[in-house]
Amino acid sequence: MVGPPTPLTRPFAERWGTLSPPNSGVPELGIECCEVGNIRLRREEGWRLLRRTPLVTEPLLRMTGISKRFPGVQALDNVDFEVAPGEIHALLGENGAGKSTLLKILSGAQKPDAGAISFAGEEIALASPHDAQKLGIVTIYQEFTLAPNMTIAENVFIGREPGPRPFINWRRMAADTRAITERLGLEVRPMALVRDLSVAEQQMVEIARALSMRSRLIVMDEPTSALSSSEVRKLFRIVRDLKREGLSIIFVTHRLEEVRELCDRYTVLRDGRLVGSGKVADTTIDRIIRSMVGREVSALFAHREAAEPGPVALEVSGLTRRGNAQDPHAVVLEDVSLSVRCGEILGIAGLVGAGRTETARAIFGADPFDAGTIRVDGAPVAIGSPEDAIRHGIGLVPEDRKQQALFLALAVRVNLTMAALGQLRKWRFFVDEGAERTMVEQYRRALNIRMAGPEQLVVNLSGGNQQKVVLARWLALRPKVLIVDEPTRGIDVGAKVEVHNLLFEMAGSGIAIIAISSELPEILAISDRIVTMREGRVTGEVRRDAATEEMLLAMMTLNVARAA
């Protein structure tokens, strides 16, 4: 045995004997040799053989008993996760199931509260993403981390540029990059700018970067969400090639048909716990869906009596928004049609990127759209801006209240009345502060907003109370249609129920409500009717009493034909 066993050599050593030291071979030509058993090989081939050798006794990655708690929520609870070498492993689960937390821990971005990680047989402690990278664990995120104004080569080797410091050896960097891109079948010049590439090509650059780091485990987070089907084919081919070379891939996706086609094994998380794991060949998509979803609709959530809804308040037909070159990740809307009646709550369910928020913003005039009509109370209306929408009686409670709805530096009073200033006029230009105070007090009581006083800065309220302030802002306008996008995001359970009851009251008073939520139990609890979307299209509609979580999830992940 030459030198102590390293993660790389130990399994090898146990099977084949020694790995001779470098410097034998032909140093002048830069060829280093090693011995495998009694066979003399070039060093790179020795590496490849190492990787190819199936190490059946030892999983490449083993995470045991991982737990992580954030304030108010147990993100991971005693999760075990194993990946064998040379395996494509699917990590599945709904939004909030704990996938991204687990992957953040694996990539070194977060530390677990409890549990152990071992990689290639050795226990490791990851203090930072750099540590993970050094070990060969590379993550490719959904949002690319490329610098668009730099070349491909610079992006691939960022932080690790070859050449005597402080200079960069451009020739070598371009050559190394070309070697990797050719291997991936990516026909680009290494010195082309990333921003001139298509989304699929940019994704390949991310993979090239992972490969250039001599990774052993690549995590891909939703890699196919922005790809056409031929590009997906290409990606799968590359992933299978990588697998043959001995790399392992963790594949996070919501597209279960891809899991069946590509992956060897799978793991399902739900509410922070491991609920299923095994070989893909041994199970069906239905069973996977059931384990992703499998809980009773929470008894905590309030229910409401289905009342007879009134006439159609809002009708959207053929809403279409075409993509544009500037933003290849933008969700395209394709012929979206829906309607909602007075007093009805229409839920829109779908995964991230399904087009729910984009539809809401198009209806509200916050984003432009290319085709389609919107009718309010039966009459077609032209909506080009939020001002127009408000004039026609449509309101929107946005997804991200901190960025899109609240004026954090201003008082509750000001936040609450911001949209209703027209009602509080005095002497034409002034604000009737007496009427304003009355209005604030009225809604404080109606919505049970907990605050120190109307002058309190809204930034100091809890999330639930902030959301109530935003709701009150729209209630003050007495809208015909109110769209609420993720109405209980970031709110504790008690406040969630309060908000739901408020939505019920509003519907009871005749307002038509469209509710968008990523939490299926919530959608099931509050909606009268549910519409599902995927990739910018409406994929189904079902009445509440006929719907189950599994059915919704199936409709949300329905394989929609993509442009080739």
Next chain:
Amino acid sequence: MTDVKRAEPRADFSSGLLSFLARFAPLLFLVVLMAVFAVMEPRFLTPLNLFNVMRQVSIVGLLAVGMTFVILTAGIDLSVGSLLALCGLAAAAVAKGGFQERFSVGAGAEAAGYGWELAVLVAIAVGLAGGFLQGLAITRLKVPPFVVTLGGMSAFRGAALLFAGGGPISGFTPDYTWWGQGRIGPVPVPVIIFVAFAVLAHIVLRYTRYGRQVYAVGGNPEAARLSGLNVRRVTLSVYVIMGFFAGLGAFVLSARLNSAEAVAGTGVELTVIASVVIGGTSLFGGAGSIFGTVIGTLLIGVLLNGLVLMNISSYIQQIIIGVIIVLAVAFDTFAKSRRRTG
């Protein structure tokens, strides 16, 4: 991720003394500074000197009131000094009787002009136009305010030099110069104008719907848009307002100096912006007040005045002002961050 830790609302003024200081920091600074000067230099507290200080800051103060609107929307206007010069020349030319007569001198020339009423209207009109043009570039062409007003700074200065044709325009009627040099009782006229407009601006910002919209657009433009506000119109309007004050200030300045010249106001934009910022208005928009701006203006004015009385070299004055600006804003930022639990 849920948000349980803020279940109970926190009171704003958790640490009484520090937050009191935060709210009134600029004012306290001013009081302390005046006390220091009063002790070190007996001439400081005389009515003559104090009114002198006030008259000197009035013009910068008028500009600072306009600038407050701009900075509240997270914008900036670097062209103030140049626009001031252009407006002043326009007013002066009108007062002298037209473009051709603008250089005429002598008793007859003074009386031949169009009078101060038209002059002030023209000055304001030129200011409004300049502000409108810049506002248009910012809202329609989507060029950042810094860049647009940097261009304006250069362009207006060039226009002023062109218009002045090489020299100042001087010699106005007593009617005209009263607006800069006269008094009502013991109080100089510029001070009255400054105070009047500061009060008006305060009322607009604090009590009108438009004022709310300015704070909203500055604090969170996206939220403002999604609340149905016309962000473009509000943004354009603040630059028009700044133009108004540039015109008014130019008129008062030319009345005071009995002359308008193309180099007037060179570099004044920095003093104006400093006054606004020291007064507690955030460069990021959404927070601030006219009251703070007035205090900030007085602070710088008092500082300059005191240092001059104490015979401190003007180079050292510059250094001291620079340091004070940074310290004042640092303290204000620190105190604000304690008051808010962002």
